[in-house]
Amino acid sequence: MIKYGAWQIGFFSAGSRPSRQDLFGCSTRGAVTGRQFHGPVNSGLFAWGEPIRGCVFGGTYHEVLRGVGNCAFRPTFLFAFFTRMEGSEAFLQALRALLPDPPVAGGVAATGADDLPGELSPPAEDVVVLLTEGAMFAIDNHNPLEARGGVYATDLESPRVLRRLRPLDMPWEDAAPLLAALRENYKMTDEDEELLALSDQQGRNIRVSGAERRGALITQIDLPDDQYLHVRLSDRRTAVHALIEYADMRHTLIIADSVFSRLLYRPFSVPEGSTVVFLPAQIAGGRLCNLMFTSVKK
Numbered sequence: 001m002i003k004y005g006a007w008q009i010g011f012f013s014a015g016s017r018p019s020r021q022d023l024f025g026c027s028t029r030g031a032v033t034g035r036q037f038h039g040p041v042n043s044g045l046f047a048w049g050e051p052i053r054g055c056v057f058g059g060t061y062h063e064v065l066r067g068v069g070n071c072a073f074r075p076t077f078l079f080a081f082f083t084r085m086e087g088s089e090a091f092l093q094a095l096r097a098l099l100p101d102p103p104v105a106g107g108v109a110a111t112g113a114d115d116l117p118g119e120l121s122p123p124a125e126d127v128v129v130l131l132t133e134g135a136m137f138a139i140d141n142h143n144p145l146e147a148r149g150g151v152y153a154t155d156l157e158s159p160r161v162l163r164r165l166r167p168l169d170m171p172w173e174d175a176a177p178l179l180a181a182l183r184e185n186y187k188m189t190d191e192d193e194e195l196l197a198l199s200d201q202q203g204r205n206i207r208v209s210g211a212e213r214r215g216a217l218i219t220q221i222d223l224p225d226d227q228y229l230h231v232r233l234s235d236r237r238t239a240v241h242a243l244i245e246y247a248d249m250r251h252t253l254i255i256a257d258s259v260f261s262r263l264l265y266r267p268f269s270v271p272e273g274s275t276v277v278f279l280p281a282q283i284a285g286g287r288l289c290n291l292m293f294t295s296v297k298k
Contacts, residue, residue, distance in 0.1 A: 001058040001122060002067050006051040007130055009079070009253065010121070011277045014112025016043035017119050024056055024130050026081040026109035027119040029258040032247070032276040037267035040110070040278075048253045048275040049298060054132040058124030061091045068129060069098050075131035080106040082127050083117040085281060089222050089288055091127060096286045102131075103139045104286055105296045107255050107279035118280075135298065141284040142293040143203050144242035145195065149182055149231025154198070159222040162198075162208060163215075168228075174215030179208060182231060192236050194259045197291050198229040205232060207259075207290035221281060221288045232291075236263045244268045246293050247276050253296040255282050 007024040014027040023045070031038045031046040038046060054075065057067040078099065082088040085108055095104070109118020120128045155164035155172060164172040165179075183196060197205040201224075208217050223229075234242075240263055247254050251273035261278035270276055281288045 001124065002055065003122065004055045006053050007056060008047055008051050009049055010045050010047040011275075012045055012119075012121070013038075013041055013043055014110055014119055017121055017123075018045045020045070020121075022051065023121045024079065024128065025121050026128075026279070027112065028277040028279060029110040030261040030278045032268065032270050034272065034274075035269040040261065046275055046277060049251070049273070052130070052132050052135050054130050054135070056122060056128060056130050058120065058122050058128040059126065061087055061126045064127050064129055065091070065094050065098065068095065068131065071131055073133055075099065075102050075133065076135060077132040077137045078102050078104040079130040079132075080104060080127060080283065081120055082106075082108045083120055083125065084108065085220050085288070087126065092283070092286060092288065095129070103137065104283055105137075105139050105255065105294055106283045107294075108281040108288070110258055110279055138297045140295045141203075142246050142295070143199065143205060143232065144239050144246070144293065145197055145199070145205060145232035145234045145291060147199060147230040147232050149186070149196070149233050151228050151230055153228055154223060156223055156225065157216055160219045161213070162217045162219060162223060175208070175217045176215050179217065179231075182233075186233060188233065188235065191263065192234070195235065195239055195263075195291065196231065196233040198223070199232045200224045200227055200229055202285055204284055204287060204289040205291040221290065236265070240264055243293065246295070247274065249274060249295060249297065251297060253277070255279055255294040255296075257282065257291045259291060
């Protein structure tokens with residue numbers, strides 16, 4: 001699917017995708033628009049900004065990469081939204097190889113009931129990408145977690161299975177019990193449990209609270225190879241305050257991790273023309289990440 005025209009950036013609750021033909025976006029796990037706080041099951045459209053002219057490519061990963069490679073103009077910015085985690089990181093690498101210059105923002109659509117894949121607009125199997133023509137955007141990424149849990153070498157069973165960790169000049173330890181001990185040492189409560197991540201040299205967070213397998217941890221996105229990683233963590237109130245403070249920008253789209261929508265203990269508002277949406281993973285530096293904030297400002 002290839003469509004050229006003016007597109008409204010917008011988001012919606014899973015299971016309630018609007019029928020608008022000019023809508024570009026995905027399902028979200030809640031949103032904040034002005035003084036309104038929308039829960040994850042509220043229906044409706046959470047629009048951001050004025051319509052943007054450009055070309056939308058949607059379909060399978062292969063179809064979209066083939067179409068993007070034949071784009072008739074040089075795009076100034078890229079938006080990309082995915083139905084699922086699987087395959088999205090390889091797609092992003094291939095997309096950046098084709099179009100290395102324009103900044104890219106987006107993330108993975110939120111799932112609805114029964115953990116079905118997230119929904120895209122326009123509808124597509126794997127991904128939708130908007131190549132903007134002429135419109136310029138500034139992008140920023142913020143890591144609200146503090147690097148105070150130490151530095152570790154990683155031993156990976158596969159890109160998404162963390163087998164062991166090794167503190168500097170110390171023996172290897174199984175990943176799951178080591179991180180469980182860190183949570184206990186830092187007195188993290190059950191509600192704070194997900195606010196612990198491994199962060200790479202570019203400051204990209206990777207959530208490590210996935211399923212456990214024989215002392216190993218399964219992550220949702222790929223861990224980097226052969227790198228020392230920082231353990232970052234926070235508590236609920238600190239993280240929520242960081243989000244509220246970061247979102248205090250006019251005419252800005254903020255994409256925050258869906259974990260933060262579950263941790264909110266009070267509604268908050270955003271300035272005029274701004275929208276906060278919550279997605280399971282965000283794009284930072286051309287790669288997927290977790291537990292971060294991304295802002296897009298025209």
